[in-house]
Amino acid sequence: MKGPHTVPPSTVPSTTPAAPSTPLPTSPTVPLLVDVDTGIDDSLALLYLLASPEAEILGITCTAGNVPARQVAINNLAWLDLCDAPEIEVALGSEVPVLAPLMTTxxxxxxxxxxxxxxxxPTRTISERHATEVWIETARAHPGEVVGLVTGPLTNLALALRLEPELPRLLKRLVIMGGAFHHSxxxxxxxxxxxxxxxxxxKMVFDAFSGLPADRRPIVCALDVTERIEMKPEHLxxxxxxxxxxxxALTPDSAFGSRSRARNPVLRHLTxxxxxxFEFHVTHDQGWLAHMHDPFAAAVALHPELATLRAxxxxxxxxxxxxxxxxxxDFAGLWGRDPNAAIVVDTDPxxxxxxxxxxxxxxATRVGEAEEGGERQP
Structure with a gap:
């Protein structure tokens, strides 16, 4: 795996990543609209958000990407059930990109x-509303309050922008996992x-978010930083x-396809x-690890102080x-166009x-205790 590339020093104010031993400051409640293509790393991002008391998930919208959109919705509903989460709307969005043929992985x-x-x-059901309705109606109901988090293709948001061009000004901020700048x-x-x-x-999304103040520009978590977010067996x-x-058994010498022996349902299914x-990454010569792109973007949505940003x-x-x-x-203004993004250029993994x-x-502790106490079905 390639190491991180050197990024020129920022010419705009930036945040400083927290030190590993320094707890993050208490954050006020963050109303979130989460758009996903769940996905292994999307799954961990969802678990992280469900575990975070400051995250108020107003809705989850599903798009095709890692797997087809309907499977994405089923995965989200199943994770919500497993975690005994409160009722959260899960809405199906576009099942194909706006122009290109669908790719899944x-x-x-x-x-x-x-x-x-x-x-x-899952025992829960998919919402009767389309994802674009959820984006638009949620933003209109909470103007200037909602942080949008997109960890899959930007199809649903682009379609919502066609119907409501004011979305960039209705949202408080947007966080995107996507892109590669100084990285393959x-x-x-x-x-x-x-x-x-x-x-x-x-392109529709980046174009639409032009002209916003610096603190409202989309935060972009690209491969330049997310490929430094390497989960390894010791983390689990x-x-x-x-x-x-x-x-x-998560060691490279154990048989491919080995399953978890954990009693705790969250740990077992997550592992x-x-x-x-892990197996995918090792077969692609990247090592016995997993890049956790989406959980990092979810954390930045709640705690932007984790990231160093550059306009x-x-x-x-x-x-x-x-x-x-x-x-x-364009970091240097060579196009003569105003900045439309705040790119994450550094963090402390x-x-x-x-x-x-x-x-x-x-x-995991809460879910395990509830199961052992007979408060929920295993």
Whole structure:
């Protein structure tokens, strides 16, 4: 795996990443609208948000990407059931990109998008509203309050922008996991997966968010930083230790497809999901690890102080046979266009994982105690 590239010093004010041993400050409640293509790393992002008391999830919208959109919705409903979460609307969105043929990546995330995890069939149901309705009506009902978090292709948001062009000004902020700037792509040599699936939608979104004040510009978590968010077996062992449970055999010398022996349902299913992701990365010569792109973006949505930001004007290449889907950042103002994004250029991965492990361990403990006490079905 390639190491992080050097980024020129920022010319705009930026935040300082928290030190690994420094707890993050208490945050006020953050109303969130979460758009996902769940996905193994989306799954961990959802667990993190469910574990975070400051996260008020107003709705979850589903788009096609890692797996088809309906499977995405089923995965979200099943995780909500497993975690005994409060009622949260899960709405189906676009099942295809706005122009390109649909790509999915079951070879990366498993046939159902959650690796080897076998979640019980959900008892909750998909909303009757379309994802675009959820985006628009939620933003209108809470003007200037909602943070949008998109960890999949930007299709649903682009379609919502066609119906409500004021969305950029109705939202408090947008956080995007997507793109690659000073980093190779992971789908083509120059394109990151979420952008590559639907580059037209990505361009529509970046164009629409132009002209906003600096503190309202979308925060972009691209591969430049998210490929430094490397989950390793010891991170899952730390969760197991904190909840007093066993972890699965996650070492490279164990047989592919090994399943977790954990008693705790959250740890067991999470480990089975992540196991698949580890195996994908090792077979692609990246090591016995898993890049956790989406949980990092979710943490930034709640705690932007985790990230060092740099203003840029971002655009997406739609033409060409080699560079389609490439995200290009103009940091120097060479295009003569105002910045339309705040790109994450640095973070402290250890601080992030300390935070993630603390949160997910607490959630797993609550779920495990409820199950042992007979308050919920295993």
């Amino acid at each position: 079951e070879e990366t995330h498993g046939p159902q998008g959650i690796g080897y995890a076998e979640l019980p069939a 792509g992971n789908t083509t040599p120059v394109s990151e997966w979420n952008i590559a699936v639907d580059p037209e939608s990505a 062992r730390r969760i197991a230790d904190q909840i007093g449970d066993e972890d699965a 089975d999901a992540v196991r698949f992701y 840029a004007t971002v655009d997406v290449e739609l033409g060409g046979t080699l560079a389609r889907g490439q995200t290009i950042a 250890a601080a992030f994982f300390d935070h993630l492990i603390e949160r997910v361990s607490a959630l």
